[in-house]
Amino acid sequence: MTKGNDHPIALITGASSGIGEALAQCFAGAAHDLVLVARSADKLQALAQRLQNQYQVRALVLPADLSEPGSVERLAATLRRRRRVPDVLVNCAGVLEQQAFTRMRPAAHQAIIDLNISALTAMLSHFLPAMQERRSGRVLNVASIAAFQPIPLLATYAASKAYVLSLTESLSEELRGTGVTVSALCPGITATNMVSAAQQGSPGLKLPDFLVGDAGQVAEDGYDACMRGEVIKVPGAINLAGMLAGRVTPKWLQRRVTGTLGRATFKA
Numbered sequence: 001m002t003k004g005n006d007h008p009i010a011l012i013t014g015a016s017s018g019i020g021e022a023l024a025q026c027f028a029g030a031a032h033d034l035v036l037v038a039r040s041a042d043k044l045q046a047l048a049q050r051l052q053n054q055y056q057v058r059a060l061v062l063p064a065d066l067s068e069p070g071s072v073e074r075l076a077a078t079l080r081r082r083r084r085v086p087d088v089l090v091n092c093a094g095v096l097e098q099q100a101f102t103r104m105r106p107a108a109h110q111a112i113i114d115l116n117i118s119a120l121t122a123m124l125s126h127f128l129p130a131m132q133e134r135r136s137g138r139v140l141n142v143a144s145i146a147a148f149q150p151i152p153l154l155a156t157y158a159a160s161k162a163y164v165l166s167l168t169e170s171l172s173e174e175l176r177g178t179g180v181t182v183s184a185l186c187p188g189i190t191a192t193n194m195v196s197a198a199q200q201g202s203p204g205l206k207l208p209d210f211l212v213g214d215a216g217q218v219a220e221d222g223y224d225a226c227m228r229g230e231v232i233k234v235p236g237a238i239n240l241a242g243m244l245a246g247r248v249t250p251k252w253l254q255r256r257v258t259g260t261l262g263r264a265t266f267k268a
Contacts, residue, residue: 022219
């Protein structure tokens with residue numbers, strides 16, 4: 001925490017839109033100062049100005065492409081210089097591409113891995129040690145309902161989110177009793193720019209309205225889970241029921257069901 005400032009600091013990646021933007025609002029509304037990170041400087045500046053005016057908190061904007069080598073290290077060094085040590089780390093930056101695995105370019109698969117896995121792991125590696133040392137801190141990793149089962153046509157994305165969920169569960173137990181909690185937010189399909197881009201890229205993508213969640217509500221659920229130290233949060237009754245059913249369903253049957261539903265949903 002910055003000296004002379006009573007507000008805890010929340011560092012939020014992927015803050016320029018969607019769930020990340022909504023989470024920034026949740027933390028600002030709970031009197032957290034903010035460090036906002038995403039690629040779009042203009043969107044971050046507009047968000048920072050709005051939240052500062054609305055909640056009388058401070059918001060530091062640090063535009064960065066976290067998928068680039070060395071970007072997380074540079075971000076951590078900047079925050080050390082500015083003495084903006086985060087009390088809360090929210091890893092929300094992520095990328096999705098919906099398409100048959102064999103139709104995606106190798107670079108597209110790598111882009112998902114670089115941001116969803118490598119950047120998130122680097123963020124944890126840089127910021128968790130300080131939290132553990134001071135015996136206080138909270139982490140919220142944004143995973144997905146896709147982490148619980150194979151998803152044809154979203155294979156690399158789903159696998160990346162399974163990694164996030166597994167890492168979160170492992171760290172939550174590893175850090176038990178240290179004063180640091182690690183939570184995973186696992187939303188279903190949510191009305192965000194990322195989902196809109198997937199729909200535009202696949203005109204045959206069919207998403208029933210009742211399956212599309214509200215980013216604001218998802219963020220509120222994630223904020224509450226993070227502050228309680230809840231390890232896994234699946235927002236929405238339908239998503240929760242699907243997750244619980246998936247955990248007791250044989251793997252071979254899961255693959256058949258998700259394959260059938262995936263082909264029916266993603267009709268190119």
